[in-house]
Amino acid sequence: MKISDEVAAAINTQINNELTSSYLYLAMSAWFETQPYPGFAKWMLKQSEEERMHAMKFFNYLNDRGGVVKLEAIKEPKAKYSKPLEAFQLALESEIKTTKQIHHIYEVADTAKDYETRHFLSWFLQEQVEEEKTASDWVQKLELAGEHVNALFNLDHDANTREDI
Ligand SMILES: [Fe+2]
Numbered sequence: 001m002k003i004s005d006e007v008a009a010a011i012n013t014q015i016n017n018e019l020t021s022s023y024l025y026l027a028m029s030a031w032f033e034t035q036p037y038p039g040f041a042k043w044m045l046k047q048s049e050e051e052r053m054h055a056m057k058f059f060n061y062l063n064d065r066g067g068v069v070k071l072e073a074i075k076e077p078k079a080k081y082s083k084p085l086e087a088f089q090l091a092l093e094s095e096i097k098t099t100k101q102i103h104h105i106y107e108v109a110d111t112a113k114d115y116e117t118r119h120f121l122s123w124f125l126q127e128q129v130e131e132e133k134t135a136s137d138w139v140q141k142l143e144l145a146g147e148h149v150n151a152l153f154n155l156d157h158d159a160n161t162r163e164d165i
C-alpha cells in the first residue's frame with residue numbers, strides 16, 4: 001500500500017533531521033581535529049557516518065513505499081566547543097531530541113494506521129536506546145575526568161578504538 005502524505009512528510013523531515021545530526025557530529029569531529037584529541041575526532045567521524053546511514057534507511061524506505069524524497073537545507077552546526085565534555089553534552093541532548101522525533105513519526109504512523117511504518121520504526125526505537133546510553137556514558141566519564149589531562153587522554157585513547165559505524 002502506498003504511503004500516506006502525512007507519514008511521507010514525517011519521514012522526509014526525519015531524513016533532514018538525521019542529516020542534521022550527521023553534520024553536527026562532523027563539525028564536532030572537525031573541532032576535535034584542532035585539539036589534541038585524535039580519538040574523539042575519529043569517534044565523531046564514525047558517529048557522523050552512522051547518522052548518514054540512518055538518513056539513508058529512511059530515504060530507501062520512503063522510496064520503497066512509493067513516496068517522494070524531498071531534500072531540504074541542512075542547518076549550520078555549532079563549530080566550536082570549550083572542551084570535550086561540552087561536545088558530548090550537546091551530543092546527548094541531540095540524541096534525546098532524535099528519540100522524540102522518532103516518537104513523533106510513530107504517532108503519525110499510528111494515526112494513519114500505517115502498520116508497516118510502525119514496524120520499520122522499531123529498529124530506530126531500539127537504536128535510540130543505544131545512542132542515548134552511549135552519549136550519556138561519555139558525558140559521565142568526561143565529568144569524572146574533569147580537567148585531569150591523563151584521564152582525558154586515556155578517554156581519547158578509548159574513543160580511538162571505535163571500529164563500528
Ligand atoms: Fe540517527
Ligand SMILES: [Fe+2]
Pocket residue numbers: 021051095098131
Ligand atoms: Fe544518533
